[in-house]
Amino acid sequence: MQLLYLLIEIIVKCVVVFAGLMIVVAYLTWFERKVLGHIQIRFGPNRCGPFGLLQPFSDAVKAFFKEDLVPERSDKVVFVMAPMISIIAAISIFAVIPFGNQFTIPGTEWVVKLRLADIDVGLLYIFGVASLGEFGIVLGGWSSGNKYGLTGSLRAAAQMISYEVALGITVVGVLILSQTLRLTEIVRLQEGGFWNWNIWYQPVAFVLYLICGLAEINRTPFDMPEAEAELACGFNIEYSSMKFALFFMAEYAHMVTMGALAVTLFLGGWQPIIPQLSFIPGIVWFCAKLFIFLFFFVWQRGTYPRLRYDQIMKFGWKILIPLALINLLITALIVSLKG
Amino acid sequence: MAENIGTIFQWLIFLGMAFLSVLASFLVITRKNPIHSALFLVLTLLSVAVLYLLLYSQFIAIIQVVVYAGAIVMLIVFVIMLLDLEVELRSKLKIVYSKVIGGFLAILFLFGILYAVVAKSPTGKVGPYTPDKVSTNVKAVGEVLFTQYLFPFEIISILLVAAIIGAVILSKKRT
Incomplete structure (x- = not known):
């Protein structure tokens, strides 16, 4: 019976997290357009429903009913597989994100932990699955048999490999402080008010994480793989209908994950700002902090222009990686001196 | 009862993954298109990672995915994409x-x-690091790596540095 309850709990959690993530992704697209619109002094979507709130659904319906083209010159199997790889990886990363502490179901003694999997190598799992997700973008561009697509995916591969190195080294600083790869442990060590959050101990790592994270999810200053102006949309140029929508959803889901990981590593996860406010459930704090990052991701898209490709590579290898290494060395030195 | 189900499941997963890895590695060497080979290589590496999980080595499994399936095969794909595949197919070497x-x-x-x-x-013979200890604690892996196996670890680092410097020199030569 215990086993059955456990199974039910796992399935319910999976469904809830999946549905929640999809809703967040859908409304993130709406939110982005709305904020970008106001930044550029226009309204953004306002036709479908009040404040354009039904826009994501109308987009979904439109994408669903569009003609699904597979180019003649494409590698058909890989072409169909690429968006699937992208979306599967983007969703399954979310399995290890702890979005709240635990609570007891009223009337029973059944404790529900607000995370899908609490594995010992949670942080490495995120990096592993994210690096698998990159295959989606790279293969998508290659398999479409289009020169713009190929250029986009070449840029994606080079850029992601470079920035993944810097991102990995950056995160090691936090690891040295918390001495664990388990995300719930990392959150628990930041307990007791905002002055205990890792952002104060690792400010350089925080800034580097945001920059590398933007490059990892191909957001605007680093959106080389799909630079509209020069590559006509890059890796997804030949994609239409739901396949394009899957790429789009994967990008936004990845963005949510990057934000959630930043909250977990640097802003104390589900912990409240000050201990006195702990009557507000952890999941509310988590979502509020996540919202800050999502707003930042959208805001900076409306602010910064796109960099040039060689500038991006130079910036990654000659500035970000040395900075991350110096940060790592100083952190290690201080931690070992303190004993 | 529950333990029995667990063992059966472990055997099923082992058999499935072992078969999958053998099949995928066979496909790696028989595919004409190198990108397909690289993709089947990813499949092989992933199924081997599952085998590591069955041996209670979470850390090795995930490192296998990050380093091999993620980074190295990505580099292989990157290089293959720069080549003209059709010349190779037409040449009938x-x-x-x-x-x-x-x-x-x-x-x-x-x-x-x-x-x-x-x-x-x-x-x-059974050492101080039992599978359970290593599986739940990445620290144990680090401790063994930096005490008992420090020398091989350093040798590998020197080899890798030598390879990187060699690659840089080779690529600088041409320009």
């Missing part, structure tokens, strides 16, 4: 000698593995 030599080496390697598994039992 006959490779006879390399097939013979390669087959011979493969059979030799197979016998080597068989000898290692059958004649010399791979299980030694």
Whole structure:
């Protein structure tokens, strides 16, 4: 019976997290357009429903009913597989994100932990699955048999490999402080008010994480793989209908994950700002902090222009990686001196 | 009862993944298109990662995914994409000698593995680091790596640095 309850709990959690993530992704697209619109002094979507709130659904319906083209010159199997790889990886990363502490179901003694999997190598799992997700973008561009697509995916591969190195080294600083790869442990060590959050101990790592994270999810200053102006949309140029929508959803889901990981590593996860406010459930704090990052991701898209490709590579290898290494060395030195 | 189900599940997963890895690695060497080969290589590496999980080595499994399936195969794909694949397909290059030599080496390697598994039992005596200890704690892996196996670890680092410097020199030469 215990086993059955456990199974039910796992399935319910999976469904809830999946549905929640999809809703967040859908409304993130709406939110982005709305904020970008106001930044550029226009309204953004306002036709479908009040404040354009039904826009994501109308987009979904439109994408669903569009003609699904597979180019003649494409590698058909890989072409169909690429968006699937992208979306599967983007969703399954979310399995290890702890979005709240635990609570007891009223009337029973059944404790529900607000995370899908609490594995010992949670942080490495995120990096592993994210690096698998990159295959989606790279293969998508290659398999479409289009020169713009190929250029986009070449840029994606080079850029992601470079920035993944810097991102990995950056995160090691936090690891040295918390001495664990388990995300719930990392959150628990930041307990007791905002002055205990890792952002104060690792400010350089925080800034580097945001920059590398933007490059990892191909957001605007680093959106080389799909630079509209020069590559006509890059890796997804030949994609239409739901396949394009899957790429789009994967990008936004990845963005949510990057934000959630930043909250977990640097802003104390589900912990409240000050201990006195702990009557507000952890999941509310988590979502509020996540919202800050999502707003930042959208805001900076409306602010910064796109960099040039060689500038991006130079910036990654000659500035970000040395900075991350110096940060790592100083952190290690201080931690070992303190004993 | 529950334990029995667990063992059966472990066996099923092991058999499935072992079969999948053998099949995928066979497909790696038989595909004409190198990108397809690289993708099947990813599949092989992933199924081997699951085998590591069955051996309670979470850390090794996830490192396998990050380093091999993620980074290295990505580099392989990156290089292949820069090549013109159709020239290779059109040229109909006959490779006879390399097939013979390669087959011979493969059979030799197979016998080597068989000898290692059958004649010399791979299980030694139980050390202080039991599977349970290593599986729940990445620290244990780090401790062993930086104390007992420090020398091999450093040797590998020197090899890698040498390889990086060699690659840089080779690529600088041309320009």
